[in-house]
Amino acid sequence: MENRIKKHAGGRPSKYQDTFPNSLIKFFSIPLSYSKLKSRITFKNGDVKEEFIDKANNIPFFSGWCLKNDITQVMFDRWVNPEDEYFKEELFMAYKKCQKLQEAFIVNNVFQYNANPAMGIFTLKNVAGWRDEQHIKAEGFENKIYIVNNLKEYVESVRSVSPASDKITR
Numbered sequence: 695m696e697n698r699i700k701k702h703a704g705g706r707p708s709k710y711q712d713t714f715p716n717s718l719i720k721f722f723s724i725p726l727s728y729s730k731l732k733s734r735i736t737f738k739n740g741d742v743k744e745e746f747i748d749k750a751n752n753i754p755f756f757s758g759w760c761l762k763n764d765i766t767q768v769m770f771d772r773w774v775n776p777e778d779e780y781f782k783e784e785l786f787m788a789y790k791k792c793q794k795l796q797e798a799f800i801v802n803n804v805f806q807y808n809a810n811p812a813m814g815i816f817t818l819k820n821v822a823g824w825r826d827e828q829h830i831k832a833e834g835f836e837n838k839i840y841i842v843n844n845l846k847e848y849v850e851s852v853r854s855v856s857p858a859s860d861k862i863t864r
Contacts, residue, residue: 708780709765710773715788721759722792724751726802750808753817754796756789797822 727748735743760770772780774789797818804814818824 708769708773710780710782710785712784714763714773714782715784717763718759718785718788718792719795721762722754722795722799724754724799726799726806727751727808748806748808750803753800753803754792755821756792793822 727750729746730749732745732747756770757767760767772778773782774786775781800814800817803809804811
């Protein structure tokens with residue numbers, strides 16, 4: 695009984711490689727756009743005139759990098775989560791940098807009219823945490839919110855603010 699074989703902890707080992715942080719930064723460090731041939735005109739004398747247009751590159755996403763490197767999104771999320779046992783500090787620092795690169799990529803493409811502004815806004819809300827702010831100005835009762843526990847006290851406070859009305863109308 696003393697010669698028992700130790701059991702394996704279970705699961706397959708992580709596919710993490712030390713090259714992943716640099717690979718991630720390289721994946722997100724792409725140019726905003728590329729030139730595409732729009733038209734080519736050949737004149738009778740043999741001269742050629744080419745006209746190019748700028749096209750937006752595809753937005754880099756973390757899921758795309760995971761597919762390229764044959765890892766799951768779940769495992770990637772564990773590597774960049776500081777509270778997880780599989781946390782990788784180097785990859786986490788690259789991840790934070792790539793979040794900013796991704797945000798800048800989307801914003802710059804929208805400002806240069808390479809991408810639809812509505813698409814840019816929705817994408818930034820989803821991947822960069824952008825939110826709409828609503829500014830609400832409260833008026834009346836000196837900007838206080840009343841919690842009505844006793845109707846009689848509430849009526850008296852309303853009358854003290856506005857003594858013109860002795861009746862409460864519905």
